[in-house]
Amino acid sequence: MKKYFSFVPKFDSSPSPMGIVPPLVTEEDQPLVTDNVPKHKEDYRINLDEFKLESDPGLRNKIRSYPCNLQDSYRRAYWLKGPCQPILTKFPCSQIGGQGRRFNRAWYTEYSEWLEYSESKNAAYCLCCYLFKPDIGDQAGGETFVGKGFTNWKKKEKLDEHVGGVNSAHYQAWKKCQGLVHQPQHIDTAYNKHSEQSKVDYRIRLCATIDCIRFLLKQGLAFRGHDESEDSDNRGNFLELLEFLSNHNNEVEAVVLKNAPENLKLVSPSIQKDIVNAAAIEILNVIINDIGDECFSILVDESRDTSIKEQMAVVVRYVNAEGYVIESFLRLEYVTSTTAISRKEAIETLFSRHKLSISKLREQGYDGASNMRGEFKGLKTLILKENPTSYYVHCFAHQL
Ligand SMILES: [Zn+2]
Structure with a gap:
């Protein structure tokens, strides 16, 4: 098959902008390198092996037979591979007008590109017309250089006729082939450039949002304002802080709030909550890792939120690796009812979610509510039954 490869582009091994690694070609692998191959072909790197291209133009499928979204990739691959120009010791002879005629290999040099x-x-055949010939009937030699092939070896002038002038179908096809490899004009390049810039912008915008949220979380400040509309005097801590940040950083100002795409401002309450949740998960992981396999105790208080949902605030108390006593709030856990059993279930769920074992529990402290205090029905008893070493200490705050 080597003889079919008239042009094998030689590329460096750096990854291409499209992530396609070019083939490694050694000097010996190149059976025939034509000197008049356009230099710009090397600008566009592509792995020709991926496409399983048919070398023989008489056996190729039509470009239109490939899926629409792949047609341009195939065109580019065929164009980069170059025309099929096998060098035979003797081209087959055919009788034309009583004389034996055959293909002349010197024509390769004259019409090297196509x-x-x-x-x-x-x-x-013609490579350009194979790749881009429009369906306009019998123009430009009809299907001669695409379908059945040109065999009239006696009339070499037909080749020049095929090339024609600037309005010929062949010339138009050739120009489109040039466009395939002229990278800066290529639509993929324009698209990649655009998407690269939007990726950078998005990252700056996201970092600004995360920084504002981290600040508010650290200071324990509220996020939302009563009136967050654009003409409001005070749009709430989050939006005001983001605006403050943008006023003091040109890079941030260029991509946030008014300068952000309408549907990608990254300031909606749901996005704020998502990022807060992500921060909560990260912090919880740090606390759980800090506890490790050591013993710990829990302090639980109950309350109702504004929507009258019952919830438990769970705090863990433990001694860390440096020997310090640490008290950390874990999270609010919703409970379906105020019974001891549902509270116990909620605590078990919390423990299993964070891979904490109830057997490591050494202390439990609750407030003075009735269902927490009961000797037998209360939560403490349920936990004590499971782990007798989880001693109960009444909450001192409530005792007072
Ligand atoms: Zn042509």
Whole structure:
């Protein structure tokens, strides 16, 4: 098959902008390198092996037979591979007008960019027209250089006729082929450039949002304002802080609030909550890792939120690796009812979610509510039954 490869682009091994690694070609692998291959072809790197291209132009499928979204990739691959120009010791002879005529290999040099020869059909083809010939009937030699192939070896002038002037179908096809490899004009390049910039902008915007949220979380400040509309005097801590940040940083100002895309401002309450949740998970992981396999105790208080949902605030108390006593709030856990059993279930769920074992529990402290205090029905008893070493200490705050 080597003889079919008239041009093998030699690339460096750095990854291409499209993430396609070019083939490694050694000097010996190149059976025939034509000197008049356009230099710009090397600008566009592509792995030709991926496409399983048919070398023989007489046996190729039509470009239109490929899926629409892949047609341009195939065109580019064929164009980069170059025309099929096998060098045969003797091209087959055919009788034309009583004389034996055959393909002339010197034509390769003259029409180096597009002329192809098919061994299977003993016919000449045009690569440009194969890739881009429009369906406009019999123009430009009709299907001669695309379908059945050119075999009239006696009339070499037909090749020049095929090339034609600037309005010929062949010339139009050739210009489109140039566009395939002229990277800066290529739509993929324009798209990639655009998407690269929007990725950078998005990252700056996201970092600004995260920084504001981290600040508010650290200071324990409220996020939302009563009136967050654009003409409000005070749009709430989060939006005001983001605006403050943008006023003091040109890079941030260019991509946030008014300068952000309408549907990607990253300031909506749901996004704020998502990021807060992400921060909560990260902090919880740090606390749980800090506890490790050591013993710990829990302090639980109950309350109702504004929507009258019952919830428990769970605090863990433990001694860390440096020997300090640490008290950390874990989270608010919603309970379906105020019974001891549902509270116990909620605590078990919390423990299993964070891989904490009830067997490591050494202390439990609750407030003075009735269902927490009961000797037998209360939560403490349920936990004590499971782990007798989880001693109960009444909450001192409530005793007072
Ligand atoms: Zn052509």
